[in-house]
Amino acid sequence: MMRAFIRDNSFAIGFTLLYGILLAWLMHHHELWPDETEPWLLARYSDSYGELLYNKRSEGHPNLWYSILYVVTRFTHNLQALKVSQFIFAVGFVFVFLRYAPFHRVIKVLFCFGYYGLFEYGVLSRLYALELFTMFLVCALYPKRFTHWFLYLVLLAVNAQTHLFGLYFSGVMGLLLFTEALGFWKNVPFREKISHKKLAAGILIWTLGCGVSFWSITHFLGFGQPHILDPYKIQQASTRIWQSFFPVPEFTFHFWNTSYLKTRYEIPLSILLVLLFIYSLKSSRLLVSLFLMYAALFYFFAFKFELYLRHHAHFFLFTMAMFWVSASYNHYPPSIEVKNLFSFKNRTQLFSGILLLAVVAQALTGLYAVSMDYRYSFHPAKDVAAFLQKNYPNQFLASTDDFHASTIGAYMERPIFNLSRGEMRTFFDFDDAASNYLTPFQNLQWAQALAQKKKTTILIISSKKIATEFSPYSVKLIKSFEYNYILLFDKHTYLYLMEPNYLQKPYLVAGTPVALPAAVNKQ
Numbered sequence: 099m100m101r102a103f104i105r106d107n108s109f110a111i112g113f114t115l116l117y118g119i120l121l122a123w124l125m126h127h128h129e130l131w132p133d134e135t136e137p138w139l140l141a142r143y144s145d146s147y148g149e150l151l152y153n154k155r156s157e158g159h160p161n162l163w164y165s166i167l168y169v170v171t172r173f174t175h176n177l178q179a180l181k182v183s184q185f186i187f188a189v190g191f192v193f194v195f196l197r198y199a200p201f202h203r204v205i206k207v208l209f210c211f212g213y214y215g216l217f218e219y220g221v222l223s224r225l226y227a228l229e230l231f232t233m234f235l236v237c238a239l240y241p242k243r244f245t246h247w248f249l250y251l252v253l254l255a256v257n258a259q260t261h262l263f264g265l266y267f268s269g270v271m272g273l274l275l276f277t278e279a280l281g282f283w284k285n286v287p288f289r290e291k292i293s294h295k296k297l298a299a300g301i302l303i304w305t306l307g308c309g310v311s312f313w314s315i316t317h318f319l320g321f322g323q324p325h326i327l328d329p330y331k332i333q334q335a336s337t338r339i340w341q342s343f344f345p346v347p348e349f350t351f352h353f354w355n356t357s358y359l360k361t362r363y364e365i366p367l368s369i370l371l372v373l374l375f376i377y378s379l380k381s382s383r384l385l386v387s388l389f390l391m392y393a394a395l396f397y398f399f400a401f402k403f404e405l406y407l408r409h410h411a412h413f414f415l416f417t418m419a420m421f422w423v424s425a426s427y428n429h430y431p432p433s434i435e436v437k438n439l440f441s442f443k444n445r446t447q448l449f450s451g452i453l454l455l456a457v458v459a460q461a462l463t464g465l466y467a468v469s470m471d472y473r474y475s476f477h478p479a480k481d482v483a484a485f486l487q488k489n490y491p492n493q494f495l496a497s498t499d500d501f502h503a504s505t506i507g508a509y510m511e512r513p514i515f516n517l518s519r520g521e522m523r524t525f526f527d528f529d530d531a532a533s534n535y536l537t538p539f540q541n542l543q544w545a546q547a548l549a550q551k552k553k554t555t556i557l558i559i560s561s562k563k564i565a566t567e568f569s570p571y572s573v574k575l576i577k578s579f580e581y582n583y584i585l586l587f588d589k590h591t592y593l594y595l596m597e598p599n600y601l602q603k604p605y606l607v608a609g610t611p612v613a614l615p616a617a618v619n620k621q
Contacts, residue, residue, distance in 0.1 A: 199237070202454070283383050353584070388420045391412075497559040575594055
C-alpha cells in the first residue's frame, strides 16, 4: 500500500513538474488576445469590488475568476500576473488528474499534454483551468462525499462559480448526491447516514452556490438570445460530441476552432459515441446524470449560442468525469491492460479504448497547436504595443473600436481614447445603448475634431484599412500589421497619424453626418 502511494505520488509530481516547465515556456511565447485580457482589465480598472461586479455585467460568466484577478491586481498591475494566475490553476488540475483519476497512465499523460490540457486550457489564460481544477477536485473527493459532506458541497458550490458549464456540473452532481442520501438509489458505496439537519444545511449550501452563479450570469443579460428553432444550429450542435473527443482541425494556418471532418460524417459518429457510452457506463444513476449534462449542453449550443471548441469540449470532460466517479461503484477498474482496451466483453474497458484513441488524437492536435503558437503570433496586440512604445511612447492614442484596442492598452498599461464613445476606455463591453458605430470616414472626422480640440497629433488605431487618399484631412498610414496571425478575426491593425489641420469649409466626408459627442468637448 505504501509503495503504491509513493509510486502514484512520484508519477503525479514528476509529470506535473514536466508539464509546468513546458507550460511556462509555451506561455512565454504566447500573445494574449482580448478574451484573455478582458477579465484582467475589468479587475484592474475597477476601484471597488462592487464596481467590478457592475463592470462585468455583460460578461455572461460567474464571478470567481474575476474576483481572483481583482485580488491579484490590488498587488500588481504587471500583465504577466494574469499568466501566472492561469499557470497555477493549470498545474493544479493536471496534478489532481494525474494523481487521482482512475485511468491508465498513458491516457492521463496524453490528456494533460494534449490539445485541451496543454493548449486550450493551459497556454490560453481563460477561466477554464480554474473550472477544471475544481471539477477534478469534486471527482477526486467523490468516494468521500458522505464522510466529508460539507467539504464536498463547498467544492460543488465553488465549481458553480467558475463557468456556466461548471454550474451544469455542480447542479447535476448535487442532485445525484441528495438522491443517494435520501435513499432513492440502491447499493450506494461509502454511504453514511446523514441527519436531517446536515442534509438541510447541505441543500442550502448547494442551492446558494448554484443560485449565486445563475444570478451572476443572467441578472443583467437575462436569458440571452430567444430560443430560435434554427436547423443549422441544431445540425452543428449534433456534431459537437465527436468534435469534443476528436478535435482534429483543418491543418491550415488558421486552424483554431476548425474541424477536419464534414458535418455529414460527424453527426453519425457523434451518435455512435453516445451509444457506446450508454453501453459502457453500467450505472443507471450515472447515465441519468450524464444525460442531463448532455441535454443542457446540446440545448445551449442548438438554441442559444454555437460557441467554440473550448465550450464543446465539455461533452468530453463531463463524460470523462462520469467514468471517473464510476470507479467509486467498482464499475471502472483503476488498472487496465492495454491489450484489452477495445474488448466488448468488458464494457468499461471499451470506454478506455475510446478514451485512448481520443487522447492520442488530442495529443497530436495539441502538438500542432503549440508548435503553431510558438512559431507564429496568435494576435497582433503585443506587436502593436511594442511598436508604439518604441516609436510613439507619449502620443495620444485613439481607437476605432474597444475590442480591438483593449489588449493593446493592456500591454501598454494605459487607457486609449475610443472615437465612437468619445471617452477614454480601458476595457470593452457589449452595451449597445452606449455604442455609436461609425463609418471609417466618420472616425477620421471625429479624430480630426479631437486633434483640433487638443491641438496635438492623434495616432489612430484601426482594425480596418481606411482609404485615406479620399480623405480631406491630413492623415497618413504609418504602419500596417498584416502579418500572419493565428486568430482568424481581429487579425489586422493599421496605425494612422492625424494632424490638427483646420480646413476651409465646405468639405465632404463620406457617411452620414454626425455631431461630435459632448464627451470630446470636455477633454
